[in-house]
Amino acid sequence: MAEVVVVGAGVGGLACAARLAAGGHRVTVLERSTVVGGKLGRREVVRPEGTYRFDTGPSLLTLPQVFDELFGAIGGAPPAMVPLNPVVRHVFPDGAVLDSCADPVEFTDRIAAALGPDAAADWQRLWRQAGRAWDASWRDVLRRPVDSPAALAGLAWRLGDLTAVAPGMTLRGLGRRRLRDPRLRMLLDRYATYTGADPRRAPAALAAVPYAELSFGGWYLPGGLATLADALLERFVALGVSVRTGEAVTRIETAGGRVSGVRVGGAVLPADVVVSNVDALTLYRDLLPTPRRLAGLADRSLAGFVLLLGVEGRTPGLAHHTVFFPRDYDAEFDAVFGGRPAPDPTVFVTVADDPAVRPEGHEAWFVLVNTPRHGVGGGAVDWNRPGLASAYADRVLSVLAARGVDVRDRVRFREVLTPAWLEGTAGAPGGAIYGTAGGLLRPPNRGPVRGLFLVGGSTHPGGGLPMVALSAGIVAGQIGPA
Template identity: 40%
Template sequence: MIGAGMGAMAAAARLAVAGHRVTVYERGETYGGAVGRLERDGFAFDTGPGLLHLPAVYRDLFVKTGREPLERCVELTQVDPASRHVFADGVAVSLPNASRAGIVSALDAALGEGAGARWGEFLNRARQAWDRSRRPLLEEPLPADVGPFARDPYPALKTGLLRRPATTLAGVGRRELRDPRLAALLESHALAYGFDPATAPPAAAVLPYMEQTFGSWYVRGGIRALADAVYERCRQRRVEFVLGTPVTGVVVEGGRAVGVELAGGETVGADHVVAGAPLPALYRDGVLPWDGPGEGPRHQRAARAGRVTVCLALRGAREAGAVHRTVVHTADRDDELDALARGRLCDRPTVVVLRPDDERLRPDGDHESVTVTATVATGGATATDGLWGGAGQAEAEAFADRMVEAATAAVPGLRERLLWRVVRTPADTFRETGAFQVPGPALAGAGGSLLPAANPAGVAGLYFAGGWAHPGGGLAHAGMSGALVAGLIVEGADFRGSR
C-alpha cells in the first residue's frame, strides 16, 4: 500500500480483517495524510479538517474491523450550535446542529420572516439531489460509463423570462434564496470543500444538506485523534507500517501490478497494490505508469483550490458561551470569487474560525488554541509554480494578516491576546502530500469534471484510495474510499458497494 492517509488506512484495516497481509509504505515520518497536527509550547492544532461529518463511516469501519466501536476509541461530541455565521452587514446567526426546524427558526429571527422558509425549501430540493446521487456517488464503485453523472441531479427552479434553471451553485443562491446572506451561507459550504461557487454545479447543494441533516461532530483531542485511532486499529490487525520510505514505482508485469519499488532500489512483491497518496503527485513523479495523453487518468482536474490556515496561540481563557465554529463572510463577494477564478489572493476572504473547548489543545485554562482557515486559488491540479510554488512568503503573511483581522469578529480581544501564530499555506500541503490542492467530494454535474478517479486503476491489481479517488475528498469520503477498495479486492469485480 502506497501512503498512510485516512483512505489507505481504512482499506488496510478492512483488508487485514479479511485475511490479507498488508504493508503500508509512507514517504513521510507519520501517518494520517492531510489529517495532521502542529504542536508548540503546549498548544496543539489540527492542520487538516477540524470537524467530522457523517461519523457513520468511521463507526462502520470500527465495527467491521474489531470488537471495540468507535466511541470506545475516541470521544465524539456534537457541536452545538453547529456554526455561527457573521455576514457582511454585521448580522449574525447561530445554527443548531442537525435541526431543520431550529435552523429555519434561527434564520427567520436573524434575517427576517420568510428567510427560514426559503432555506428550508432549498434543502428539500437538495435532498432530492442527495437521494439521486448518494448511493452511486458514495457507496458504489464508479461504473465504466460515467456519462450519466455529467447531468446535474439538483432540481433547480426555472426562473426568469426564459424559464431556465441556474447552472452553478452561485446561480442557485441568487435565484432561489433571494437574499445575499442566504446566498453567502450556501456558498460557504462550497468554499469549505474547496469549490468555487461561481463554477461549482448546483449539485453542490448536497454539501449543506449533508451537514445540516447528519450533523457536525468533534473528536476530543482534535481530528488527529481519529487518525491515531485508525492507525492503532490497523496495528491491532497486524498491518505493518514502514514510515519514511518513499515508493518510487509500481512494478507491472504482464499488464498487472505485482509489487512496488522502494527508494533504495528494493522491490517488494504484492498480489494487489493500493495507491493512497495524491494521484497528481504519483503520476507527476512517475510512481504510477501512464501511457495515455495528459498526466494520468481523471483525478478531479477541476480542483484548483487549497487552504491557508493560521494557527493562533492566545493568552486568556476561552469565554463562556464561545461558539466552536464561526464563519465570517467576506465583505466583497465579487472580489473573492474573482480571486479564485484568476489565481490571486483577495483583499478580504471568507474565513472559518475554529475554537474547540478542549483542554488537550492548550497548555492550561488560561490559554486558547484557535485556527483560522480560508480557501484560496492554487492553479492547476499538478502545478508546481505560480502563486504558492515560489517565494511568496511575504504575500502569504499579508494575506494571513487579513484573515486574522476578519477573525476578530469571532474572537473577542484577539489582537491583544495573540502570543504567536503559524501560517500554513498550500506550499505546506505540497511539501507534505505532493499536491497544492485539497480535493473535494465527488459531485455530479459540471460535465463530470468533479468526478475523481475510479478505484480500480487501468492496470489489473492496482487500486486508488483516498481523497483523489472515488468518492473524493473529505474525511468521511476518504473512509468510504477505503471501504470500496477493500470490497473490490475481497469480493472482486462483482462487488456492488456497501449494503
C-alpha cells in the same frame, strides 16, 4: 490471500488497509512521512504558559454513521464523538449572525429570527430539494464505484432525483433560483469550497453537502480529530498490518498489464494488489506515468492558508467553528481562482473548548483562508516567496479585527502553514486541500492496470473525512475478501 501494498497512510489508506486485513489479506502500508494520518495532521507547541495542540487538517467530522460502520467492519469502537451546537456560526458582512444546527426545524427558526421569515421559507423549499439530492447521492453515487461521466449519467435515477440534482445548473444558479436573501446564498456558496470548487462552476447537486452536515450534525473528537488516525493505527496491531513509515514509493511496477509491486529506494516490494492513497496527480504523473489521466487534475482545487495561534484569555462571540464572510464573495473567488491571495477573504476560525488542547486561560486557534495553490505559473502563487506568508498572516489578522475580532494584542504564539507546507508534509500537489481533481466527479477508484486501486480525497467520491472513508469501503469491496 493477496499481498497488498497500500501507498500512503492518510485516513483513506488506513481505513482501506484495515478493511482488507480484516478480510484476510496480508497488508503492508508504506508512508513517506515519519507519522501516519496524511492531511489529518497535528501540531504540538510547548510554551511557558503550557502546551497547545492543533489539528492541522480537518477540524469537523460529519456523517458519524460512516465511521460507526467502518469500525464495525474492522473491529473495535470509533473514538468518542461530541456533537456540536452550533455546527457552524456564520457572521455575515452586515453583522447578522446565524448558527446552524442538526435540527432542521430549529435551524429554520434560527433563520427566521436572524434573517426574516421569507428567508426561512426559502430555505425550507431548498432543503426539500437538497434532501432529494442527498438521497439520490447516498443511494446511487457515494457508496459505489463511478468510473466515468457516462457511468454517472447512466445511473437509474428517477425523475424526481434528476429534478433534485438539477443537471446543468450550478450551485450559484440554484441559490439564485431558490434563495432571495443574499446572505443565505452566501451560506450555500460556501459548501462548494468543501470540494475545493468555485460555486459559480460547481454543480447544483452539491446542495447535498449542507443537507448531510445539517441532518447528521458536526462532531468533535476530544483531544483533536487526529485521534481518529490513532484509533485506526491501534486496530492495525490486532489485524497484523505492517506499517512502514519514512519509506517513499518512487514507482509502481507492472508486468503483463497488472501491478507486480512497488519500488522503494533501490528495491522492489512485490505485490498482487496496490492501493494508492497518494493524490491522483502524483500517481499518474510520477508513480505510474499515464498522461491521458492527468487531464484536468492540476488546476481545479482550492488550497489553504493556515494560522495556528495561541491566544491569551477567552474570546466572546466565537463558536467551535465560526465563519466570517466578506462583503464581496465573488471578488474572493475571482482572486483565488485567478492566482492571487484574496485581500478580503472569508476567514474560518476553529476554537475548541477542550482543556486537552490549550493551556489554562488560553485558546488554541486554527484559522483557515482559502487561497490559490502553490506553484509557478497561471493560477498559482509561490508561497515560498520571502515575506509573503508573514505579510498575508498580518492581513488575515487585520481582516478579523475589521470584522470585530481583534486578538492581535493577545497572540502569544503564531505559526503560519502555507500551501507549500501542505505540499511538502502531506504530499498534496500545490497544497490542494481536497485533492487536485476538485468538484463533483473524481478519478475512478480502479486504476488503468489490473490490481491498481485509488483511495482518498483525490478519487471518487471526494474529499473530506467521510468521503475518504467511503472510498476505502468502495475499494475494499472491489478487491473483495481473501
